[in-house]
Amino acid sequence: MKAFEWSSPTTVEDAIAQLSVGLNADDTQNDPYESPRPLAGGQDLLTTMKEYLVRPPRVVNLKTISGMDKIGGDAKTGLKIGALVKLVELVEHPEIISGFPGLAEAAHSIGTPQIRNMGTAAGNLCQRPRCWYFRMEDVVCLKKGGDTCYAEKGQNKYHAIFGGGPSFIVHPSDLAPMLIALGASVTVASQGGARRDVPLDQFFTLPGTGDPERENILKMNEIVTQIILPASPVAARSTYVKFKERLSQDFALASVAAAVSLGSDGTVSQAKIVLGGVAPAPWPVDTAAKSLVGKKLDPPTVSAAADLALQGATPLEHNAYKVPLAKALVRRALTKLATA
Secondary structure: OOOOEEEOOOOHHHHHHHHHOOOOOOHHHOOOOOOOEEEOOOHHHHHHHHOOOOOOOEEEEHHHOOOOOOEEEEOOOEEEEEOOOEHHHHHHOHHHHHHOHHHHHHHHOOOOHHHHHHOEHHHHHHOOOOOHHHHOOOOOOHHHOOOOOOOOOOOOOOOOOOOOOOOOOOOOOOHHHHHHHOOOEEEEEOHHHOEEEEEHHHOEOOOOOOOOOOOEOOOOOOEEEEEEEOOOOOOOOEEEEEEOOOOOOOOOOEEEEEEEEEOOOOEEEEEEEEEEOOOOOOEEOHHHHHOOEOOEOOHHHHHHHHHHHOOOOOOOOOOOOHHHHHHHHHHHHHHHHHOO
16 A cells, blocks of 8 residues: 555545645546545545555545534435445434335445444445456556456456446445435535535436546545435335345345335335446436336336336346346335335
8 A cells, every 4th residue: 555644634624625735726637546535434445545546645534524424304304414424324223214214225235234334325425336457456447547448348247237338337336326216415515615415316427428537526625525315205115125146245236226105096106216236327217217107016017117127228248147137126126115
């Protein structure tokens, strides 16, 4: 690991100032691998530093900022989840369990108890991809400033079937698909005390539409301070279903975040479905969700929605299995919501 300075700010403004030292005003000219980096839980950042994937001259510890580890509000008015809230708190919080059960399930699906006791909500959203080419120190792939995504024609068992090109990574977050299904946004802090709220479905970027070396809209001297989870008619009937190779401590081969609102006659009035583990960003499948409205969640309706959800998928050589897998997970999630 390359030597670095350690900073422990006590305010968000001080953290932004520490992250800004040495950066150019034009953020597109800043090297994402040689710039100061914020530390929340630290599990992903320290791993990438040990592997020399990032070499920050300064690490800015956000844990010393008061108030960023709190959850406020309730299911009736909505929740504000501090960026440093631990994953285990999302699993155990009474208002989340009762009012946003899908979020508690998504948090519980992450890693092991040790990871959930250290990992943070914002850290899970902002973690880097797990592509083995990207994680190899000596491989200069597209995401590290090279000109080739080696996964496209190489070993791509875990890679994207939607939204890929020129990079085919998948986003590793479990919280992100569920939070998008629940209509969440994040508050982003910038220089000069500026704050802006960004809908989470606009927070992530695809490699073909933005900088392929980054996965979200954050500038190098910006941080997420909180997640805003609004009260929603679909929140209480939500679920997160994930398939992984190992029973614990593994990322999704595919996952489904689903949330619906049912009328008194059992028909769907609102629905949201977001896929995870299949694209460089969480992947909403709005056509499939809209197909449910006005219908009951019976087997034919659920099966048709699952087929719609995977329309347009373009598998690579080794990951075509993700199509039937994701369809099965959509069916499983919607069937579960029908009886929830």
